[in-house]
Amino acid sequence: MTDPQTIISADHLIAGYLPGVDILNGCSMDVKDGELIGVIGPNGAGKSTFLKALFGLVPVREGKVQLRGEDITNLKADKLVQRGIGFVPQTENVFPTLSIEENLEMGAYQAPKTYKSQRAKMYDLFPVLGKRRNQQAGSLSGGERQMVAMARALMMDPSVLLLDEPSAGLSPDRQDETFVRTRDINRTGVTVIMVEQNARRCLQICDRGYVLDQGTSAYTATGQELLADPKVIELYLGTLGADKDDEDDADASAAPEATPEKSE
Amino acid sequence: MRNANHAGQKARHFPLRIALLSTLTVAAITVISAVPAQASQLATEVADTSGGTETNLLLQNLLNGITFGLLLALASVGLSLIYATTGLSNFAHGEQVTFGAAAAFAAVTAGAPLLLAAVIAVAAGGASGWLQDTVLWSQLRKRRIAPMQQMIVSIGLALAAVNLLQIWMGAQRVRLSTSIEVRYEFGPVSIGPQTMISMAVCIVALGAVGFFLQRTRLGRATRAVSDNPALASATGISVNRVIRIVWIMSGSLAALGGVLLALYENTSDFSAGARILLLMFAAVTLGGLGHPFGALVGSLVVGVVAEVSTVFLPTPDLKYAIVMGMLILTLLVRPQGLLGRKERVG
Numbered sequence: 001m002t003d004p005q006t007i008i009s010a011d012h013l014i015a016g017y018l019p020g021v022d023i024l025n026g027c028s029m030d031v032k033d034g035e036l037i038g039v040i041g042p043n044g045a046g047k048s049t050f051l052k053a054l055f056g057l058v059p060v061r062e063g064k065v066q067l068r069g070e071d072i073t074n075l076k077a078d079k080l081v082q083r084g085i086g087f088v089p090q091t092e093n094v095f096p097t098l099s100i101e102e103n104l105e106m107g108a109y110q111a112p113k114t115y116k117s118q119r120a121k122m123y124d125l126f127p128v129l130g131k132r133r134n135q136q137a138g139s140l141s142g143g144e145r146q147m148v149a150m151a152r153a154l155m156m157d158p159s160v161l162l163l164d165e166p167s168a169g170l171s172p173d174r175q176d177e178t179f180v181r182t183r184d185i186n187r188t189g190v191t192v193i194m195v196e197q198n199a200r201r202c203l204q205i206c207d208r209g210y211v212l213d214q215g216t217s218a219y220t221a222t223g224q225e226l227l228a229d230p231k232v233i234e235l236y237l238g239t240l241g242a243d244k245d246d247e248d249d250a251d252a253s254a255a256p257e258a259t260p261e262k263s264e
Numbered sequence: 265m266r267n268a269n270h271a272g273q274k275a276r277h278f279p280l281r282i283a284l285l286s287t288l289t290v291a292a293i294t295v296i297s298a299v300p301a302q303a304s305q306l307a308t309e310v311a312d313t314s315g316g317t318e319t320n321l322l323l324q325n326l327l328n329g330i331t332f333g334l335l336l337a338l339a340s341v342g343l344s345l346i347y348a349t350t351g352l353s354n355f356a357h358g359e360q361v362t363f364g365a366a367a368a369f370a371a372v373t374a375g376a377p378l379l380l381a382a383v384i385a386v387a388a389g390g391a392s393g394w395l396q397d398t399v400l401w402s403q404l405r406k407r408r409i410a411p412m413q414q415m416i417v418s419i420g421l422a423l424a425a426v427n428l429l430q431i432w433m434g435a436q437r438v439r440l441s442t443s444i445e446v447r448y449e450f451g452p453v454s455i456g457p458q459t460m461i462s463m464a465v466c467i468v469a470l471g472a473v474g475f476f477l478q479r480t481r482l483g484r485a486t487r488a489v490s491d492n493p494a495l496a497s498a499t500g501i502s503v504n505r506v507i508r509i510v511w512i513m514s515g516s517l518a519a520l521g522g523v524l525l526a527l528y529e530n531t532s533d534f535s536a537g538a539r540i541l542l543l544m545f546a547a548v549t550l551g552g553l554g555h556p557f558g559a560l561v562g563s564l565v566v567g568v569v570a571e572v573s574t575v576f577l578p579t580p581d582l583k584y585a586i587v588m589g590m591l592i593l594t595l596l597v598r599p600q601g602l603l604g605r606k607e608r609v610g
């Protein structure tokens with residue numbers, strides 16, 4: 001835990017939305033500076049909840065989140081943004097009536113001085129956004145929105161980026177593009193924690209994967225090891241998740257759609 | 265209420281919406297027909313008696329409608345901004361409008377010139393917005409009280425406020441200015457100097473709001489909060505600070521609206537704001553709930569339709585019934601209002 005290379009760590013998090021209902025039951029994770037982490041697991045396992053707990057959007061009841069050894073448990077999102085964490089939610093992750101450029105400006109809201117230079121960087125990284133800078137984000141395609149959302153989260157030059165299913169709902173081509181781009185961003189030194197339904201593709205590009213099931217981090221290994229793990233193959237890769245990621249489940253998740261496949 | 269028109273639920277909410285609107289319509293007709301619409305009568309009388317060049321009734325009413333629409337827009341833009349950023353339908357907004365007139369009246373009575381009185385009223389209105397958000401609304405938000413419950417609180421607040429205003433102003437009508445209203449004639453229409461100044465002030469103030477929302481960073485953050493408050497805070501915008509500023513703006517704009525309305529109608533009383541509350545809701549809904557310019561467009565349409573319809577109606581008392589009917593028809597065709605954005609599908 002005191003590994004000096006650890007940038008962000010979660011220690012036995014217990015968290016949930018409603019009093020008395022724990023969605024995370026002792027979820028732990030240790031991420032080294034510069035790592036690209038993939039988090040996989042069945043629908044309703046608590047992957048989104050885990051990212052939200054890291055980002056202070058779901059109250060953590062027990063356990064600890066640390067950033068470079070400092071306790072950041074339950075800090076408010078705007079404080080975490082200041083400390084260099086960026087978050088891209090799974091759905092509704094752009095401001096639809098704002099233009100692309102205004103979306104990026106909001107990303108740099110706490111650091112207006114760096115806005116112009118960061119914006120230029122983002123237009124380099126996502127040229128299509130530069131070309132359409134005055135277009136309303138609400139009128140963009142799913143893939144373009146995902147770019148806006150990612151660019152917005154990168155405007156503060158975060159050291160840790162949390163991505164919730166960036167490839168959900170995209171065509172296979174766009175999915176590939178998203179994974180490649182995520183790795184590119186990671187190679188510029190940004191630590192990335194990515195939740196994915198597309199387990200195979202995710203494990204192929206990430207340094208290390210975590211398997212989350214029923215609110216606990218069941219196990220972790222390198223992406224390659226997990227890809228070869230018979231249990232993982234059986235549970236998450238065999239059917240390739242049957243592309244059940246088409247539905248946007250983040251907010252409608254009060255519905256009892258949880259855990260279609262149980263482990264063991 | 266805020267998400268009432270989610271695509272999947274649209275059909276289910278439609279009867280509810282119509283029921284609500286019909287109730288509003290009936291209520292509006294009752295309230296409004298109880299109070300003679302002095303403003304339009306005044307204008308019509310003057311128009312009728314002015315000899316010389318012939319006054320064109322249609323154009324005159326169009327002008328009256330635009331004037332009233334601008335006043336309504338100024339009064340209701342705060343209502344719309346608060347709804348957009350917090351989801352609250354603030355039924356106490358009418359009293360914010362009255363409060364402006366009352367504060368100006370108090371200042372005039374104490375000997376202040378009208379202009380200074382207006383400035384004092386605007387400042388007091390802003391202060392009341394700040395105070396309310398600090399001691400009440402921000403506390404309710406912090407405790408995650410749903411917008412529906414907050415709306416009930418606002419109705420209670422409106423009842424309390426209208427009584428306090430009655431104690432403060434008395435039950436009688438008050439006048440901010442006793443100068444005799446002269447009217448200038450411009451071809452087929454005539455207009456008084458007070459009205460012209462009111463229109464100019466409205467246009468400048470509404471332009472300033474537009475400038476704020478489009479051209480300033482804080483204004484763009486305000487639009488971001490109204491798009492998606494959760495995302496706004498995840499992005500690092502201090503949402504509560506933005507909402508506080510919206511309350512201050514809303515209070516001062518409503519106060520200014522109240523002062524100008526009192527000048528336009530040449531009278532005011534403790535229920536002046538309550539009388540236009542339903543019209544403000546109608547205007548904001550018509551324009552597109554939550555849309556930054558919905559209040560402006562909706563108010564202009566409401567004002568113009570109401571005034572122009574009097575040319576064709578047997579009695580001017582029916583004009584607001586026409587407005588409400590038009591609102592219902594518009595919503596049947598465009599549930600999101602004139603400028604409103606369709607809820608994203610899926």
Ligand SMILES: Nc1ncnc2c1ncn2[C@@H]1O[C@H](COP(=O)(O)OP(=O)(O)O)[C@@H](O)[C@H]1O
Pocket residue numbers: 017018023041042043044045046047048049050249250251253254255258
């Ligand atoms: N806003 C919420 N309020 C209450 N329960 C929620 C909420 N969001 C998710 N849940 C519940 O938390 C559990 C985990 O959901 P989630 O973290 O979204 O899973 P995943 O992202 O792994 O599919 C689900 O049982 C879901 O019903």
Ligand SMILES: [Mg+2]
Pocket residue numbers: 047048049090164165249250
């Ligand atoms: Mg999820």
